[in-house]
Amino acid sequence: MSKQYASLAGNIIDLVGGPDNIATVYHCQTRLRFELRDNGKADQEKLAAVEGVAKTLVNAGVFQVVVGMHVKDVYEEVEQQLAASGHRVTETEEDGTSEKRGIVSTVIDFVAGAFQPLIPALSGAGMVKAFLALLVVFNVITRQSQSYVIINFIADAVFYFMPMLIAFSAANKLKSNPILAAGVAGIMMHPNWLALVQEGKPVHLFEVIPLPLASYAGSVIPIILVVLVQARVEKLLDRIIPAAVKLVFVPMITFLVVGTLAMTVLGPIGSIIGGWLGLFFGFLSTHAAWAPAVLIGASLPVMVMFGLHNGVAPLGIVQLAQTGRENIFGPGALVSNISVGVATLVVALRTKERKLKQIASAGSITALMGITEPALYGVLLPKRYPLIAAMIGGGCAGLYAGLTQTSRFATGSSGLPAVLLYIGDNTLQHLINIVIALVIGAIVTAVLTFALSLKYEKPATPEEGFVVDYDSLPTTASLRNGGTGTATLVRAGVTELNAPVAGVVVPLSEVGDPVFSAETMGPGIAVEPANGAIVAPCAGTVMVAMATGHAFGIRTDDGVEVLVHVGIDTVTMDGHGFTDAVQRGARIEAGQHLVTADLDAIRAAGHPTTVIMVVTNHDKFDAVTAAASGQVGSGEPVLDVVR
Amino acid sequence: MAERIATIASRVGLHARPAAVFTEAARGTGLDITIAAQDAPVADAVDASSILALMSLGIHHGDRVVLRAEGPDAEAALDALSRILETDHDA
Secondary structure: OOHHHHHHHHHHHHHOOOHHHEEEEEEOOOEEEEEEOOHHHOOHHHHHHOOOOOEEEEEOOEEEEEOOOOHHHHHHHHHHHHHHOOOOOOOOOOOOOOOOOOHHHHHHHHHHHHHHHHHHHHHHHHHHHHHHHHHHHOOOOOOOOHHHHHHHHHHHHHHHOHHHHHHHHHHHHHOOOHHHHHHHHHHHOOHHHHHHHHHOOOEEEOOOEEEOOOOOOOOOHHHHHHHHHHHHHHHHHHHHOOHHHHHHHHHHHHHHHHHHHHHHHHHHHHHHHHHHHHHHHHHHHHHOOHHHHHHHHHHHHHHHHHOOHHHHHHHHHHHHHHHOOEOOOHHHHHHHHHHHHHHHHHHHHHOOOHHHHHHHHHHHHHHHOOOOHHHHHHHHHHHOHHHHHHHHHHHHHHHHHHHOOOOEOOOOOOOHHHHHHHOEOOEOHHHHHHHHHHHHHHHHHHHHHHHHHHHHOOOOOHHHHHOHHHHHOOOOHHHOOOOOOOOOOEEOOEEEEEOOOOEEEEEHHHOOOHHHHOOOOOOEEEEEEOOOEEEOOOOEEEEEEOOOOOEEEEEOOOOOEEEEEEOOOHHHHOOOOEEOOOOOOOEEOOOOEEEEEOHHHHHHOOOOOOEEEEEOOHHHOOEEEEOOOEEEOOOOEEEEEEO | OEEEEEEOOOOOOOOHHHHHHHHHHHHHHOOOEEEEEOOOOHHHOEEOOOHHHHHHOOOOOOOEEEEEEOOOOHHHHHHHHHHHHOOOOOO
């Protein structure tokens, strides 16, 4: 399934410095994130020029390759290829990365890595809670019924046993044993311990070591401390215990040592810190309920660029686990993403630049669904004015959500469908408020973006083609040289190919030759010709002029390679019916004569006369799209190659 | 610099589908691979990942070509590519 990304993955691995330079690799919604031993070995420029790579950036010591929505497939391929090369990315030495990262980045990286894997479970549990709330709101079941109790614990299990889930993913992140970590979490949540806590009498181990009475169900901080310590203990034991008995003694001693530490010191300390966080949440909601939503609503786009949102989002998860609701991160993130989507949508409607229009249309949809990276890097950042509009709009929406104390009851992606996460507490009030906030954000953003676009959005002219805008866009930058002084119209990032003959345009897929119809030779278009005057679709150099006169290859100055093929299977006519063909190596202008074909002779030989035009090196460009259908005159634009 | 000589097995020469299959594979290696007719000077070698460049060589069934590449994986890549050339994809 992911085979189509094999070469992309291979290229990426090579350009980040080869398998040996990769300490770890993981991915988020659109990016591959590499921790490299030496960031200097990665070739950022070449990598950014690779087809399929939108952008590269280094942040907090992490080398990031923005790939797009299919990052998961690319990631799987990268993993496979690394495994195939005998390289085990999971076995990182502690001092593997020579890059010194700040303590803040390290903490953010760990917290993000530990919490991100939980999101599907939390989202699922939250949606079950929303479902339950709906059942109650519409009087399908009562809160006293057994059904309520059952559905409630189906939803609640993830929250109750959160320490186990966190233990597992945090240990994964630290590369210690996740099963052992989950086991230790189990010790802390054992029903017998809970019984001791509820009894309320002092508990001692060996009659001397006191175990402070604390329940760890649904807690977050205690288990994180435990796993951090456990990773160290495990590594130490791994070193000092002889290999022959490792299998038995490492887990046993880990359980005894870490279990004891967890119940006596680490757990209780974690509980105290958790208590402080609880106080902090309480303080926020009574004194400054509006603050988090405004802050996140306005600044999330910037936080995303620096990866800081990964440090804040887990606070929301902690709050959710402790209080059953969350208003630190979720509402702000949702209104911000929607504002980004709306700003991008307005740009898509307003801009005259074709490529930007494409990126903006696609980016706005993904942003509305909660993935803002394409919109951010493709539109907001290069254009700046929609970024400002989206931040103001997000801030306004955040203010409303904050003042009304709108909370969500589960975490999940922050796109339009996420409004369902705001159903909970057996009321629809939060849902209504978040929708109002979204409407406010969308209106403010749309109006501002539109107003600013009047000032900043100028009609694109051919001369502007290669300036500012497109350089800042994530495009294949490799072939942007040249491109002036030809008769081919070079618009901003687009090479136009014209009809090589007058006639009727037909889609390539309907051509009666599987090599062409399956796009084996590349994407393109075909024309059922009205006459036999075949002309060049673009200016360039004639790279191929088959001796048979039936096929020509032209390379434009901006690197587009175009094949014009007259008739199907006409190679067998051996030049018969083709006269006055242009020579290989000739310099040619758009519309200039290529060959005269005798259509009757082709038909008489039993071949279709279809004239086919394909872009053979399409993989070097962003898109090849049809620009015409139906009747066309010779020389009319029919195909756009988006660079 | 790794080099391989291969004989074109495809009956239509390096044209259409065989050419497409080959260039796709050449691109997949991620290396800069060149191809030339066996007796042609090195300077006439063309980019093996371009169908048009390939077609411009006008190579027919039974012709011998030279593949060249540089880099750590070049040997293995050229082995794979010459296998493709020596297979008749229309058979």
